[in-house]
Amino acid sequence: MTPQRKKVLSLFEEIGSGIHLSAEEVHAKLTSSGERVSLATIYRTLRLLVKMAFLNELDLSEGGNRFELLSHEHPDHHHLICIRCGRTEEFENNEVVNAGKEAAKKFAFKLLESSLNVRALCPMCINK
Numbered sequence: 255m256t257p258q259r260k261k262v263l264s265l266f267e268e269i270g271s272g273i274h275l276s277a278e279e280v281h282a283k284l285t286s287s288g289e290r291v292s293l294a295t296i297y298r299t300l301r302l303l304v305k306m307a308f309l310n311e312l313d314l315s316e317g318g319n320r321f322e323l324l325s326h327e328h329p330d331h332h333h334l335i336c337i338r339c340g341r342t343e344e345f346e347n348n349e350v351v352n353a354g355k356e357a358a359k360k361f362a363f364k365l366l367e368s369s370l371n372v373r374a375l376c377p378m379c380i381n382k
Contacts, residue, residue: 258291262299263308266323274312274320274333274342312371314340330354330368336376 255263265283266275275283281296300321303309312320312333320342325331330351334343347370354368 258289258295259299259302261289261291262296263303266303266309266321269323271323271325272344274322276318276320276340280321312342332370332372334372334374336379337373338375338379338382341376341378 261284262280265280266273269275277293277296277300280300281291281293284291284296300309300311304311304321307324309321310324312322312335314320314335318340320340331344331346332350334345335341350370351368355365357363358365
């Protein structure tokens, strides 16, 4: 793994699972700590780390993507996403997971993971 890829992965390992960053936020954090890395390199590195199963990519329907450290402790977690500012909060819900299991069984699918993205407005955006 190249030094730049290690730095990106290290950033996510330092902040831990459950934190969702855009490519621009990763770039800003690394450059503010003195690293010299282009935004294009960040984009390529994030995609590669997703393919290598180090990171999970959250595709926001409003545009843009967020990335988080892949968690093996909480693989079936869900996201509450503010459609204005992109704030993302995680939550777990066994009923959602069970609904996924039942649907997979009904249609003879093999369930690999269960995730739900809930689009909403955060308290700050509601008050704007």
